[in-house]
Every structure is written in structure tokens, then in C-alpha cells.
Amino acid sequence: MANSDKNISSAVIKRLPRYFRYLGALKAKNITRISSKELSEQMMVTASQIRQDLNNFGGFGQQGYGYNVDNLYTEIGKILGLDKRNDMIIVGAGNLGQALANYQSFNEDYGYKVMALFDVNPKLIGISVRGVKVLDTDELENFIKTHGIKIAALTIPKDQAPAIAKKMAEWGIKGFWNFAPIDLHLPDNVTVENVHLAESLMTLTYNVHNREESENE
Amino acid sequence: MANSDKNISSAVIKRLPRYFRYLGALKAKNITRISSKELSEQMMVTASQIRQDLNNFGGFGQQGYGYNVDNLYTEIGKILGLDKRNDMIIVGAGNLGQALANYQSFNEDYGYKVMALFDVNPKLIGISVRGVKVLDTDELENFIKTHGIKIAALTIPKDQAPAIAKKMAEWGIKGFWNFAPIDLHLPDNVTVENVHLAESLMTLTYNVHNREESENE
């Protein structure tokens, strides 16, 4: 827990889930070992980058051999915190909130658990999405505190997002998965991961109209 | 059209929609002028970066004055291609596909138009989402060609995504807004903008468990 990692660049952190995904795919194909060179060819990055990235966290490989797929998969999972219990809530049970609640991939494959959805709309309060209840937003404080929830998806309109996020941070939320098209300003010990859909679509639009050499990010 | 912009770094392009959003907010507040310094304080970036970014596309400001909000908003919109007709389709009419079709923000505010959704599920074919029909995937080729569609959201399972994307690119799609958790390998004149939700949640999870100084991207 007292992880004394000297600050690791966010560029590195953002690449970890992609390594994790590729290793998962290799595992599924029963491939047991891989070298940074082979992996780099599949992922279209440099082998140097893979080795540099991984060595921020320790030496997971073996000279002359490469990396054990199963082991590396597990280790990256641990780094990301997927070995821990990751309970979450979704605030805003509209189309997007419900779509997230239904989204298998992270719900089951990676051990996240959606504990409840929240909304102010009386028509939604009480229904269940994938077996998860939609509760009244009034119950947020109590729920967060009682269950010790740390992670919340925010799928509410942008005018409401900053105020409610501020409150939720006070009640104990440490990480916001923010889908509202606005920047949240919260204390330093709270993280925000923005998913600004409209912005990503605009970036795509630029590239469509100015198509050059493709550059998968 | 023959935009002879020497390759502009993708870091710059990704920041443009955020400038656009802030300028839209200023416009809504009837603010008519802004300096790079004021804007930089609101956006928590350096004024230098704003000026450098904008000057990739031209001198939109005026010494001693700053930038005209309305004008800059319009110009960035043009750079992004929002002044053009941006018809799109959504392939995969499940929860996520439907949520996108319902998503006001980009549908109306920025002039995108969802022309149709597509699915293989007979239960979905024929229904309407926000007035937009769900068609049989068999009709994709004809629809793309007839309507000259260039942009497509992919909200289908990952095993099906690469094959269908390949076909769609042959039929004329130039930009994929890819929500499937897999990398698409397509010709150079086709762009892919990935929205890998599970990966963004993992990045958040890492930060929650290793919370340090917050760093809004």
C-alpha cells in the first residue's frame, strides 16, 4: 500500500491497460512466453518502449527468454489495482449510465462491481438495470459512506456535474469517471478520468477531413 | 480543401476541441474578447501553449487586444470540420449504440447527424431510436455508398469489429469512432479514434490506488 513508486509518468500509465489487453489475448491463445520484440510487432510500438515501461515497476522478464505471459498479465493487473475490490456506482441513470451498467467487459471480465445507479428522475428510481437498483440521488451520501465507495461514473448533465462531484468527493469518492462535458476541479487526492465523447468525435472529424498518414494513437 | 498544413502534431489536434468548448462557454456568457493569459488561467494550461497551438493554423489574435471569442470559436470549428456536413452511422444498436444515438450534445449542438443505426439482431431491426431507424447490417454497403457516409461509430462486439471495419472502409468509411476493445488495422487514409472504456477505467483505478498530486490531463 505504501507504494513508494517515484512518480511514474501518466504516458506510461495510460499504456498499461493496452499491454494488459494484449497479454490477455495471448493468454487466451495459450501462448506462454513472449519477447518484447514480438509483442512490439503485434502492438506496433517499439520494443524499447515496452521494456522501459515495464521496468518502471520491476524486472518482470528474463534475459534470453523474454516474459512469461501469465505472470506479466497478473503483475500488470496488480499494478493497475485490478486485484483489489473495485466497487463503483453510476450517477445518472439515463441512456449512457444504463449502457455502462450493462457493459459486460469491465463489469465481469475485470472484477469491477456496479453497486448502484443514482438518479433524480422518479420514473427511473426503483427500476433495475442488469440486477442493479436505481436509487434516489438523496441516498448518495449514505450509500457512499456505508459501502466505502471510491469510484464513481458521472453520467449526468454538465450543469449539475461540478456541484455533485464536489459533494461526492467530500463523502469519500476518490476517482471520477467523468462523462459530463465539463472539467471538474477537485482536491488533489481525487482523480478524474475524463471521457469527453464529443471531443473525441471532433478529433476524428478533423482527421477525416485532413486525412494523411494514419497514426493510431 | 487542398489544405497544405504541414503535419500538425496530434497533441495539438486533441487540444482543439477543448479550446472549442471553453470558447463556446465564453460565448454563452456573452464575453466577446479574451487574452491567451485569461484563457490559460481558466483552462489551467500555459498561455504559451495556447498561442503556439493556435498559430499552427494562423494568426487569429491581435496584439494588444487578444482574441475575439466569436471569431476564434468559428475558426476552430472550421479547423475541426464542424462547418461541413457530418453525416454518420452507428453500427451496433445495443445499449451503447442507442445511448450514442440519444446523446444530444454532439447530435444537435455540433451538427452531426446520425443517419441510421445498424444491427444483426432481428429484435432491433425496424425500431427507431430518437427517430432514427435501425437497419439490417446487410444494408450497410448500399447505405454507405448511397449516402456517401464517411464517419461511423462502431459499437459491436470485438470479435466482429475488425472484419466489418475492413469492409466498411472498402465501401467508403474514412473515420471510425471505435468503441470495440480491439485495435483496428486499416489503410492509411482511414482514421480510427478509439474510445476504449475499460482501459480508461483501469487508468482511473491505478490513480485511485496510487493517489498523488492530481493531474487533469
Added chain:
DNA sequence: TAGATTGTTAATCGATTAACAATC
């Protein structure tokens, strides 16, 4: 005109890639 702020060049910083000795 004087003050403000741009556009742009130069300096710095950080991230990526290359190279290679260590070692399995």
C-alpha cells in the same frame, strides 16, 4: 503615444528510441 498582448524564436524539459553490457 503608452500599454497590452500577440506571433515567433530560442531554451528547456520530458519522453522515446537506440545501443549494449549483463545475464539467463
Added chain:
DNA sequence: TAGATTGTTAATCGATTAACAATC
């Protein structure tokens, strides 16, 4: 042992920031 491939240092590249002359 010989071959392969890591971990890691050094070199390069690119992006960000600082500084300031140009100019409105």
C-alpha cells in the same frame, strides 16, 4: 557454452515553456 533477450544508460527527438521584438 553460445544465442537470445533483458534491464538500463546514453542519444535523440519532439513537445512545452519562456522570452521578447513586433505591433495593434
